[in-house]
Amino acid sequence: MPEGHALHRLARRQQRFFGGQRVRVTSPQGRFAREAADLDGLVFRRAEAWGKHLIHRYTEQNVGPVDAGPMVHVHLGIYGAFSEEPTPMGAPTGEVRMRIEGDETGSDLRGPAACELYSPADLDALIGRLGPDPLRDDADPDRAWRAISRSRRAIGSLLMDQKVIAGIGNIYRAEVLFRVGVDPYRPGTRISRDEFDAIWADLLHLMPIGMRRGLIHVVRPEDDHGAPAYAVDRPRTYVYRRAGEPCRLCGTTIVWREMEGRNLFWCPGCQS
Structure with missing residues (x-):
């Protein structure tokens, strides 16, 4: 299972690839299809990590508070991983739970322990049960x-x-x-x-x-x-x-x- 540094590195990488872009979100595998349809066409505002957990934040427009829209929670677990390729992306290979396509780069998520829509209450509950993350400025x-x-x-x-x-x-x-x-x-x-x-x-x-x-x-x-x-x-x-x-x-x-x-x-x- 990736340790926290890998999730923070991944969050920074995804922020660089997708931050501020209106993205296409799909679920080739189908297990995240309904949620992906709700996210498709929104602006990818931020990727951030809390320990071994990854949070994606989306909004309707590239303005305003980033916590005003839907969130996706990803926990890679033992087998989960993101892969990347230039857009337009080719046909999915394997069981792709979530595909994100930006202006120049796309990313496929396979095998995560969790990939789900989160509410603010869900995020608060997650943060509440985690200890301080040494890689976060707000760690106590x-x-x-x-x-x-x-x-x-x-x-x-x-x-x-x-x-x-x-x-x-x-x-x-x-x-x-x-x-x-x-x-x-x-x-x-x-x-x-x-x-x-x-x-x-x-x-x-x-x-x-x-x-x-x-x-x-x-x-x-x-x-x-x-x-x-x-x-x-x-x-x-x-x-x-x-x-x-x-x-x-x-x-x-x-x-x-x-x-x-x-x-x-x-x-x-x-x-x-």
Whole structure:
């Protein structure tokens, strides 16, 4: 499932392609046909992300408040993805839930966990159940700190809980905890405010890099040597998918364990 930086990058990309344009919206697959008909011919005003959720805003005209018209909520889930091609677009390939065609670019959405019309109340409910998103200017880290400091759950679990911090996935969870030297099994009640501030500050540093580059970069330049990345098309990591290999800093063997159904990686030497 894409982490939050990928959704913010996608929102910026779609804003560049479609923002301010009167667009054609269809549902070749048919599962979004009624909703697409309501959107077809409207102006695509804004694309924005809240954690791992994408919101499209439409209005009748390219003037006035952007919250005056219909919205589309997209959650990509594990299998969802957008593809792009120049307009005019060719015949749809595969199960295309939603197709958006702008002046020069079109985009097909396939396999999302959710693609639905949203009301303002729906959006308020979504925002209300999400924790602060480090990539949003309106994020309030104190909300996350209160949730963590009052919980006996492991910090590795809390960071993956979208109600605590929105947008964090498996890679950022593992790598940030390594970079700040925190054991992923330590309860939230035993995380100090200084440690939480270091985690939040590191997210504020790393996630914009991922958003700009399209890949998660976490290894500091002085540590970027020795063992290669876990895959040929991915940047190096400290612990993620490096179980059984020596730590880049202390040489201790990186370990793996399952935590609440997700793969967890950490260094027992550096994360005590």
